[in-house]
Amino acid sequence: MTVLILTSEEDVTADMVVVHLNASGVPVVRLDPADLTGGVALSGEYVHGAFRGHLWASGRLVGMEGLRSVWVRRPGVPASRVPEPSDWLSEESSQALYGMLRGTDARWMNHPDASHRARHKPWQLRLAQRCGLPVPATLITTFPQAAREFAARFPDLVVKPVSGAHPQEPPRAVPTSRVAPDTDFTAVAFGPTLLQRRVAKRADVRLTAVGERLLAARKVTPPDADPDEVDVRFASAATPWTPVEVPPRVAEGVRDYLRQAELAYGAFDFAEDADGTWWFLECNQSGQFGFVEVETGQPIARTIAEWLAGQEPEAGTACGGGTSGALYR
Structure with a gap:
C-alpha cells in the first residue's frame, strides 16, 4: 500500500x-x-x-x-x-x-472538503468556542460604528486578516498588529476587518495535532518584550521553543475540534496569559511544523509518517501522543 x-x-x-x-x-x-x-x-x-x-x-x-x-x-x-x-x-x-x-x-490528511472549510477563520472561532477552548473577544465587521463601540468595550485590540496570507505570488504573510488608541475605524467600511482583544501573553504555544496525538511547544515572552510585537512570527525575541505539557481541558477541546472539523492534522496557535490560560487564536490545517521539531526535538515528522502508514502511535497527550482511532476518510 x-x-x-x-x-x-x-x-x-x-x-x-x-x-x-x-x-x-x-x-x-x-x-x-x-x-x-x-x-x-x-x-x-x-x-x-x-x-x-x-x-x-x-x-x-x-x-x-x-x-x-x-x-x-x-x-x-x-x-x-x-x-x-x-x-x-x-x-x-x-x-x-x-x-x-x-x-x-485511502484516508486523508486532510480531506480537501474538510480542509477548505477549516480555512475560514470565523468558522474556526465559533468551533473553538463550542469545543470549550477560550477565545479572545473578537469582532469581524464592515460597520465603523460597530468597531468603535467594540474598541470602547475592549480598549486594547489587535487587527489581523480574516483570510490569512495575502494572495500575491509568492504569498505574503500579513502580521497581526496592535491597534492604536486613537484609531477612528472609518476604513473598516472598505473591507471586512477582524479586531480581537489583545492577550497580554507570557508565552506563545504551538500545538501540533496528528490524529489523537498532541505535541505542544511553548515560546516564552520576555518581560521586556515590546508590547507592540504581538505576532510571534515577526517578534524580535530570540527565546527558544521548548516542549510543554498540554492541559487536560485543552487536550479535550482540541480533540473535539479535530473530530468536528474532520481533520487528521492541525497546527493550533494559542496565547498563554499570566494566569496560565491558553487562548485559542487559530488552527492552520496545513501549518508548518519543521521549525518546532528542529528546536524541540519533538518527533512530529515521525508521528505524521506513522499516521500515514496506518501505524498506531504510542499513547500519551503532551510532549508525546495518543492513539488515533479515526480514519478521516
Missing part, C-alpha cells in the same frame, strides 16, 4: 516525513498537481461497476486502489505549469485528480 503526498517540490517539511516513511519501508509517491499535464499524468476507468485509476509521476505508475493514505500538504494549483495555463484547464485537472482520489478507500 502506497502513501501519496501532494505538495510542491521544494517542500522541506514534507521531506522530513518522507525520510521516516522510507526508513519504514513504506512506498511513497510524491507529486505536485501543478505538474499536470506535464510531469504528472492520470487515468481513471469506470467499467462494469468498478473503478480503476492510475497516477504517473517521476517515472512511477501507481494504482489508486493501492493507496493507503493521501497527505494534502501544500499542493500547487493543478495544471498551472503547462505552457499555456488557464482557469479552465486548472478546474478540469482539479476535478479529474481530486474527484478520482475521493473515490478511493
Whole structure:
C-alpha cells in the first residue's frame, strides 16, 4: 500500500516525513498537481461497476486502489505549469485528480472538503468556542460604528486578516498588529476587518495535532518584550521553543475540534496569559511544523509518517501522543 503526498517540490517539511516513511519501508509517491499535464499524468476507468485509476509521476505508475493514505500538504494549483495555463484547464485537472482520489478507500490528511472549510477563520472561532477552548473577544465587521463601540468595550485590540496570507505570488504573510488608541475605524467600511482583544501573553504555544496525538511547544515572552510585537512570527525575541505539557481541558477541546472539523492534522496557535490560560487564536490545517521539531526535538515528522502508514502511535497527550482511532476518510 502506497502513501501519496501532494505538495510542491521544494517542500522541506514534507521531506522530513518522507525520510521516516522510507526508513519504514513504506512506498511513497510524491507529486505536485501543478505538474499536470506535464510531469504528472492520470487515468481513471469506470467499467462494469468498478473503478480503476492510475497516477504517473517521476517515472512511477501507481494504482489508486493501492493507496493507503493521501497527505494534502501544500499542493500547487493543478495544471498551472503547462505552457499555456488557464482557469479552465486548472478546474478540469482539479476535478479529474481530486474527484478520482475521493473515490478511493485511502484516508486523508486532510480531506480537501474538510480542509477548505477549516480555512475560514470565523468558522474556526465559533468551533473553538463550542469545543470549550477560550477565545479572545473578537469582532469581524464592515460597520465603523460597530468597531468603535467594540474598541470602547475592549480598549486594547489587535487587527489581523480574516483570510490569512495575502494572495500575491509568492504569498505574503500579513502580521497581526496592535491597534492604536486613537484609531477612528472609518476604513473598516472598505473591507471586512477582524479586531480581537489583545492577550497580554507570557508565552506563545504551538500545538501540533496528528490524529489523537498532541505535541505542544511553548515560546516564552520576555518581560521586556515590546508590547507592540504581538505576532510571534515577526517578534524580535530570540527565546527558544521548548516542549510543554498540554492541559487536560485543552487536550479535550482540541480533540473535539479535530473530530468536528474532520481533520487528521492541525497546527493550533494559542496565547498563554499570566494566569496560565491558553487562548485559542487559530488552527492552520496545513501549518508548518519543521521549525518546532528542529528546536524541540519533538518527533512530529515521525508521528505524521506513522499516521500515514496506518501505524498506531504510542499513547500519551503532551510532549508525546495518543492513539488515533479515526480514519478521516
